Amino acid sequence: MKIQGQMFIWLSFFMLAMAIVYGVWSKEPVGTTALFLTFGLAMMIGFYLAFTARRVDVGPQDEKEADVADDAGEVGFFSPHSWQPFALALGGALAFLGIIFGWWLFFFSLPVVLIGLFGWFFEYYRGEAQNQ
Known part of the structure; x- marks a missing residue:
């Protein structure tokens, strides 16, 4: 510092x-x-x-003799085969397009955003991951 x-x-x-x-x-x-x-x-x-x-x-x-790796910490865990970020990005893009072209498109993007968000959040609490 x-x-x-x-x-x-x-x-x-x-x-x-x-x-x-x-x-x-x-x-x-x-x-x-x-x-x-x-x-x-x-x-x-x-x-x-x-x-x-x-x-x-x-x-x-x-x-002065420090390496870049000396300051590296925990990066985190990322889901390797998740489609939920794509759904969330698609819903977010539709929401921003809704602001540009009309609010009606924003209301159609809201379910896509919610599906992507809840799917990403609860990804490891259902299905195959729940049995482990």
Whole structure:
């Protein structure tokens, strides 16, 4: 976390310099305000990360000899042969098309989304998986 805090603090100083240059050069208040707010937000994140880094143990990202695999954790379990994500994606696509073309299509997509969602959620609680 120490290196991320330093990166955000340096980014905030860069944004401060760009805000000053942009404000003097363009005399445009909205963009200048946005850049100054970006400076403030980056400084808050950088200060928080640098402040918190003193209280936690050194992570793999702070060691120069660390490998990418040192920071890898549990990825999770994914169903190898599930059709439920396809049904959920199809229902979601129909729902967004319903917003574009008409709300009537949205109402037809709702059962497809619910079937995909409930099927994905209860996939291992029925059928062959229940007998194991």
